[in-house]
Amino acid sequence: xxxxxxxxxxxxxxxxxxxxxxxxxxxxxxxxxxxxxxxxxxxxxxxxxxxxxxxxxxxxxxxxxxxxxxxxxxxxxxxxxxxxxxxxxxxxxxxxxxxxxxxxxxxxxxxxxx
Amino acid sequence: xxxxxxxxxxxxxxxxxxxxxxxxxxxxxxxxxxxxxxxxxxxxxxxxxxxxxxxxxxxxxxxxxxxxxxxxxxxxxxxxxxxxxxxxxxxxxxxxxxxxxxxxxxxxxxxx
Numbered sequence: 001x002x003x004x005x006x007x008x009x010x011x012x013x014x015x016x017x018x019x020x021x022x023x024x025x026x027x028x029x030x031x032x033x034x035x036x037x038x039x040x041x042x043x044x045x046x047x048x049x050x051x052x053x054x055x056x057x058x059x060x061x062x063x064x065x066x067x068x069x070x071x072x073x074x075x076x077x078x079x080x081x082x083x084x085x086x087x088x089x090x091x092x093x094x095x096x097x098x099x100x101x102x103x104x105x106x107x108x109x110x111x112x113x114x
Numbered sequence: 115x116x117x118x119x120x121x122x123x124x125x126x127x128x129x130x131x132x133x134x135x136x137x138x139x140x141x142x143x144x145x146x147x148x149x150x151x152x153x154x155x156x157x158x159x160x161x162x163x164x165x166x167x168x169x170x171x172x173x174x175x176x177x178x179x180x181x182x183x184x185x186x187x188x189x190x191x192x193x194x195x196x197x198x199x200x201x202x203x204x205x206x207x208x209x210x211x212x213x214x215x216x217x218x219x220x221x222x223x224x225x226x
Contacts, residue, residue, distance in 0.1 A: 100146035105157030
């Protein structure tokens with residue numbers, strides 16, 4: 001049982017480049033989330049998908065787009081990377097949306113924008 | 115909106131001692147308070163949670179207490195072990211429970 005799988009684990013981008021972070025879960029969860037983690041700031045919600053076919057903005061959505069491809073997959077796209085987007089990105093999923101149900105996190109993607 | 119403050123930011127204890135991490139929240143409607151543990155190089159993992167209809171919950175060496183009047187909740191770890199060394203996050207819901215706001219995290223170091 002893999003849980004939540006994120007790819008890639010590490011990535012270095014040049015300013016202005018684009019990339020897509022992939023996330024897949026095998027727990028048949030309805031809700032999925034993208035967070036970024038920066039030192040001293042905890043986890044901040046970028047976007048979430050309460051159920052297949054819906055997406056909503058979180059606390060820090062600027063510079064990002066998401067796609068809920070199907071129930072299993074939720075991708076995060078950076079159209080034009082900026083140094084301020086250097087961070088560790090976590091995907092998470094939960095059975096229901098979500099504030100009172102356990103969220104399961106992937107292992108993270110460490111992104112550096114130079 | 116919800117604001118969650120977590121203290122201390124770092125905590126060092128001797129193996130076998132107790133550790134306490136405290137969080138305060140602002141939204142009086144909040145009713146669910148989880149704690150997550152993040153080990154180096156991994157994603158956060160839920161270790162314990164509490165709902166507003168109880169004041170305390172225990173699971174072996176960890177416990178969480180909730181004071182709704184004062185709007186704070188705390189994580190207590192007794193008989194700490196080196197494997198307890200990690201970053202701990204508290205969280206609380208906001209916007210009618212649609213989003214979870216995390217504290218900034220506490221780095222716990224257990225010295226053996």
